[in-house]
Every structure is written in C-alpha cells, then in structure tokens.
Amino acid sequence: MIRNARKDTLIAYVLIAPFVAIYGLIFVYPTIDMFILSFQDAPLITFGPQTPEWTGLDNYTRLPDDRRFGTAFWNTAYFVLLTVVPGTLVALAIAMGITRLSGRLQALVLALFFLPYILPVSVVYRIWDWTLNFQFGIAMHLFDVLGIDRVPIFKTSTWFMPAVAFVTIWWTCGFSILLFLAGLRAIPTEIYEAAELDNAGRWTVFRKLTWPLLWPITALVLTIQLILQLKIFDQVYLFSIGGRPNDNLVMVYYIYQRAFQNDDGGRAAAIAVVLFLIVIVVSVLNFQLLRLAERKT
Amino acid sequence: MKHLMGMALGATLATAAQAQETVVWWDFLSGGDGVRMKSLIEDFNAAHEGEITIDATTLEWGVPFYTKVQTSVAVGEAPDIMTYHASRIPLAVSQGVLQPITDADWEQMGLSQDDFAEATWNAVTVDGEQYAVPLDTHPIVLYYNRDLLEEAGRLNEDGTPMGLDSREGFEETLAALKDAGVEYPLASVTADGNFMYRTIYSLMGQQDGELLTDGEFLAGDNAEKLQNALSVLQEWTNNEWQSTYTDYPATVALFTSGEAGMMINGVWEVPTMKDLADEGRLFDWGAVELPIIFDHASTYADSHAFAIPANNGVDEGTAKRDAVLEVISWISENSLFWATAGHIPANSGVTASEEYSQMEPNATYSSLTENMIFDPQSEFSGVAGPMFDVMSTYFVPTLNGEMDPAEAVEEIQYELNDM
C-alpha cells in the first residue's frame, strides 16, 4: 500500500510548522530587520508613531573613522588569534594525556578538566576575578613568593586580552577535549602496535600517525572555535566592570554599547551587519580551505 | 490653609491605605551609605505598615545602572522611584527618561524651593521645571589614618594631616608616609576613570578651570589646566605614592586594612569607617577637605536626588503617585539619619538643626560646602554620561603611567568636541 504524496506533504507541513513559525519570527525576520535598520537613523526603541529617518550608507561610511570601531575590530581579531590555535593545542595536549589513562582515574581526570565548561560565565568571572585580584588574589600571593611583580591583570590594556583569552581557554577547553578524545578513540590500536614494532619514538608516532589521522577533528575544532570566538562578549563585558571598557571593546560589546548605552539603533545595526558579514566570509573561507586540505591528504 | 492641606494630604493617604501600595525602588547605593538607606527604608515600611511598602533593589553603580534605567523606561518597565545623580539630569531630560515634579507634587510633599540650597535646586531644574527632589550633596574628601600619619611625623596637634595647604606640603606628607614604610601613602580608585574624574575635576577647579565654555570643551587654557591636574596625579603614581590599577572595593579595602595612609573617596564611605570603628576593628581615622594643590580650595560634588521615571504609569492623580510622593517626603524629613551616611542633607531644615552641627566627622569637612563645584549643566554631563565616558577612558592609562598627560588631554579634547 502506498500512501499518496499529498498526504505526506500535509503531514510534513504539520510537523515543521512550529519550527518554521519560530524561525521566521526570531531568525529570518530579525535578520532582514537588521539590514533595514542599518540604513536608518533610529533610536533603539521609537516612542510613538515617529518615523525613523533614512540615511543611506551614513552608518557605514562613518565606521572607518570611528575610533571605537577600530578598537573593537582589532581587539576581536587579537582575541581570535589568542584563543583559537592556542586553545586547540591545549585541548589536544590534554586529550593526549587523558587518553593514556584508564578506568576511574581517566573519568576523574576528565571530569576535572571538563568541569569549567559547564559553569555559567558569571561564575567563571567571579572565580577568576577573585583568583587574579590585584590586591588579594591567590595568584598574586604566588607571584610574591616567586619574586614576580604583581600584575593588575584586568586593569591594564596589555594584559586584559591575553588574560581573558586564558580564562576563555580554561573555560571552553572541555568541549574540544571531548572531541579529541572521541577522535583518538577512533584510531585503530593496530596502527600503534605496528609502529611500536617499528621501534618508532613517541614523537615520531605522534607526528607520523596521530596528527594526520586526527586532522579532520583538529580542523573541526578550529572551525568551531573560530566562529565561537568572533562572537565574544560575555567575558569581556564582565571583566571590564569597574575597569576600562572602552579600551577593551570587542565587536559585540560595541554593538551593545551603541544600541543600549547610546540608544543609537541604526549605527549599532551597521556594526552588527559588518560582524555578520565577517562571520559568514570567515566560515565560507574556512570551509573551502578545509576541503582543499582534505583533498591534498 | 495649612490645616486644609494637611487634611487633603490625610485624605489621599487614607485612600492609599485602603489599597496597600508597593513602591518599586531602584538605587545604586552600594557603598557604606547603602546600609543606612536600607535601614531608612525599613523604618519607612514599619511606619507605613498596611499602607505603603518599599520594594528596594540595589543595582551596580554607574553605567550598568543608567543603561538599565534607560532601556526600562523605553519599554515601560521602569521602577516607581529611583535615585539619580543631579549632574545627569539635563541628559536624562533630553532623553525623556524622567517625569517632571509638578507644583502640585511639591505642595503635596510639603517641600518647596526654600527648603534647598540654590545650587542644589538649580541642579535639578531644566527649563524652569524640576525633575527630581534633591536628597543630599556628596563631595569627595580625604580620609586619613592618624596612626600612620603620627608614625610618619605628619600629624598636627588637632589630629589633622600636615601640609594640606599646598602641593609641596602634601607631597611632603606623602613622601614621609612612604619613608615610614607605608606601602600606599594614598589610595585612589585608579582602575576606574569614573571615580578619578571627581578628583581631577576638583584639581581643575582649584585653578578655576572649566570643562565646558559656551558649548566648547576645554576652551582656551582649560586644556592646560586639565594637563596640570593629570601631571600631578601621574607624578604621585611615578613616585609610588599612590595605589595603581586599584578598583573601587580594593581601594576601600586598602585603606581600611591599614595598607594605605590616606584615601580620596566620597563621603559615602563614612559609615563604612564608623561601623568598623564601632566594632573596634579600625584604627583612629578622620576625614577632611581635599588638600589645596593649586591656587585655592575646591572640591567636586554631586547630589543624589529622587526621580520618577517616565512611562511607568505613576501618573498624577494615581494612588501610586501619592505613595511615591509620601516616600520622598518622609525620607527627606528624616534625612538627618541620612547624614550619618556622610552626606550633607539637601533639606536645609535638617542642616540647620543643632544635631547636625554636632555630627562627626561631617562637622570637620562641612567647611568645604563653600568650595564645592558641580558638573557643568549640559546634556553631556553626569555620572556615566558621554563626558564621563570619554574622559575616564583616558584617565586610567594616564594615572597609571601608561600615557603622557599631554597626549591624554589632546585625545580628550578631540573626542569631546567630536560628540
């Protein structure tokens, strides 16, 4: 008995209806609205029937001369540089260490490394703000003991981004570790046994076997990290409280500042469009590069 | 007449009593003064049991507070009453964030222009209308640790620090403290430009400097005066006389733990010291007017005021409005207790009282009221306003020795006039 296609279609539409409604409302419509808003001079919320003014490309043309935009752009790029590759390498190293362990010890060690990932960002902020506190943090006591000068980590522009990058790696590394562990487990043990018979050293085994076999996972982790870190806001916002937010601006923070602190919806939307395009271009480029790399190996 | 008015007031209160009103209150008083305000609120609630209850929340001071107010007004979710800095009122009015306090409101509260000092009254007035009810004036002062000053040999017979009358004198005190082994002769909130703004503006005032002259920022030799102020403070940092990269809580903690000899901070930390001293956990301390570093005494001050947010349904003639006005008027009348939070009450009836004139340490620094300067009245001014924002961005690097004062002034001038 074969059901007719029309009935299938009807059922399918019923099944996807809630999803389509939600996506239309909170994804498609806001995306279009963002583009429209970026060509207007409009406050965040318009009181009454007052119509926003069309300003053409004004919101965009003023960006190159906008110092804060420059700060936000370069800080974001710097943050990506500080987190994506280092974070991936740290996760790989930890996964290599964990994969050697077994049983309860492995579960325990994995839990210790993974625990930060499941904590809310505000908890991560409180913990590190306290640990690295310039006056009372335990890290500073340690510095004193070691004879290193104390560093006001979250208050200098030199240390802010590296420190937030460090905390971010600590916080989100668990995710990448799990992916690497899954990848390592998928490598057949026979390959290692063969290498052992060949008397290959630890480093050679890693370089010649593990690394190439793990490359698809590594590429995946790099991609996920790259897209994630371009969108950084939470940590930068929180660690800037009581400090110098204008020096620490990143793209999403600047969108927030323009829209919610300066009530300037149009200009904020223009920045949002720029970030939107950056993320898309980076994702597409990244995707193509990875395909290229795959074909070569 | 007065009797009639009292009856009218009683009548409105009676209607309020029938339906218990909850007044949603926001403040940013998280310093030592917050504790005093909490107990005032408790007293109010006790005195109005069954009639009015204040439901109070303290939010993060500064930019977070005012951002929240702005968005909540825009979407009609604002509190019924909030504390507001008088310096920011022109900005708030231009954004449509506040409701005016009408003549009828003043009458109902039993308050009028005569109850306030002229400067305070003007600070809440824009285009002839009042937008807030002043509660206090809060200057910044110099806190000091008598024990440490004595060790350094820089304590006068009357228990005040030596060298408050000139830059040389004050720097001698700082140097002496350093020599006596005090790690931080002066604790300053050097990590947060918003707080340093007040010290720097005071030092500009000591040279008769102005930030805004006929619509131009830092016109004429005012830029130079700002640079002078920054240079002095940077020199203190370079000489290791001042705590660097210190955020607000740490500044207070450095002073109260005895690691810093002196501290420049608002009077609102007076209760922190008092409470610690009462528990026997603090050294012998005092507070005086800021030292004269330039030509004459001058101290930055601002006012806390009560404001009614726009777009929140607390309209005239509603029971809610009556309740809100009762809150303001009651707290204003009882602001003698608020003075124990260090502030100078705005209600002149209170400051004229015998009790107030006896109050310590307020009496010691009350002399400075003659030398107070306020923010320029402009929509760029005010806590967390655009001017604060621009200037504080450059204060932090300058005061911690990362940036040259001349360069900072140039950048500030450029950005301010670019707004």
Added chain:
Amino acid sequence: MTSANARRFNIGGAIITIITVIAAVLWAFPIYWGIVSSFKLEDEVVRPYIELWPETPTLRHYWFALTQTQIGSWYLNSVATALGVTVLTVSTSLLVGYAISQLRFPGRRPLWWLILASFMVPTQVLIINHFVLIANMGLLNTWAGIILPQLIHPVVIIVYKQFFDQVPREFREAAVMDNASEFRILTKVYIPMNWGVTTALSIVTFIWAWNAFLWPFLAVTRTEMMTITVGITQVSDAFGVYYARQLASAVLAGFPVALAYLLFQRRVTQAITLSAGIKG
C-alpha cells in the same frame, strides 16, 4: 622491541601520566579556591597569605544569599526558562529532523539550507532586533521573552536527522504495512529507538540555556525576573569588603549545572560529541 626501548616508553609514559594528573588538579584548583573562599569570613579572605582551608568555616554568606537576596526568584526563573528552551528546542527539532529525514515534500531542500545557514549566523548580531521585537510583543521581563530568541539551535535538528537516517528502512516499511499513522510511527518507533539521543540533547540544551548570559541580560530589566546567571552580576547588596559573599552566590549559581554534569556525565559527553557531528 628491545627492553631498553620498552623501559624508555614506560618511564616516559609514567611521567606523562603524572604530569596529566597534576595538571588536572591545578586546572580545577580555581574552582576549589572559589568554593573554599565562600566559606571564610570576610576578614579572612583578604588576609595577605594563603589559607587552603577556612580557619572558622561559616555558612553566613550562603545564609545571606538565600535570605537577603532575590536568589530564590532567580533560581525559579533560570529553571523555568532553561526548561522552556529545552522542551521547545528538542521537541520542534525532533519533528523537523523527522520530517526532513523520512518524508518527501516540496520545500524540503530550502528548509535544509535554511537550517544549515542558521549555523553560520551569529545570533549575537541579532540582539538589537531581538530586543525591538520582544519589546514590541510586550514580552520583555517575561519568561517567554527570555526563551524565544534562544530557540535557534540548528545542531539539535542536524543530530536528529542523522539518527533518523540511520534507522533501518524495514522498520518504517513494516509499520506502513500495518497501516500505522505517521504519528504512531514517530512515537512508537523512531522516538523510543533514539531515547538516548533525546536525553543527551536535552541535558546539554538545558546546560546551555542555564548558562546563557547575553540575551537574558538584555531581555530583563526588572531584578526579580533575572536568571541567576545574570542576577549575580547585576545586583549588589554589598558594602565594604564583600568578596566571600559574591563567591557564595556564584557557587549557588554554578551548583545545579555542576550537579547535572556529575550525575549525567556519560550523556553530556555523548551529546557534546554528537553536537559537533561526531558519532559517539
């Protein structure tokens, strides 16, 4: 393999194991430090030397957080919104994943592209328009307003589609022969066969929603409607030295998710690897 070589391997291996274990302990130390500090008196936490254990352990900061702040409402808001996000995301994604995997209908391809596209769009850039939208709908400061914009999780759909694709065709054909309705096929065959996936996805969606910061931070202006993740950073009830008290409320905010992880460790691990497109 020569015995010298084997020994080299073992010693080297032992060293790596020891380093890994020490690193794990150091890695988690800040969490321990935060917790232990929250049990100290405020004077104790600012002492200029290191005390790994409180001298006089105290619960007063927890008592304060639980009785003097709105943390109770924040817990409730967090639980309600995280549950709402989880139920709505998982159920709508399940239906869509099923439709795309098992049914042929016009518009199937564009729909699949839309889902993949939403993968690339950072929701953070939509905050302004989400805010305007939710404000115009009158949903700011409500659970619905917090939940709605958090429902973009294309990953969940993709995982479901993959799993449904793997269910052997015979099951479906047999059911169709029995004249079972589509609804029955879904609820009696496909969902039960993938219970593990549903649990795993629900747990991580819950953790993500509990930890969400940016949107709940924007969508709520009234303190009693805040989620705990936002509330502990926005409201200050403190004066003087208050580090221990802040840490206590942070511990309270992190506790439920940490507990969820420790209880469902295996499921969380599975869901994370699935969400990255790796079959666990």
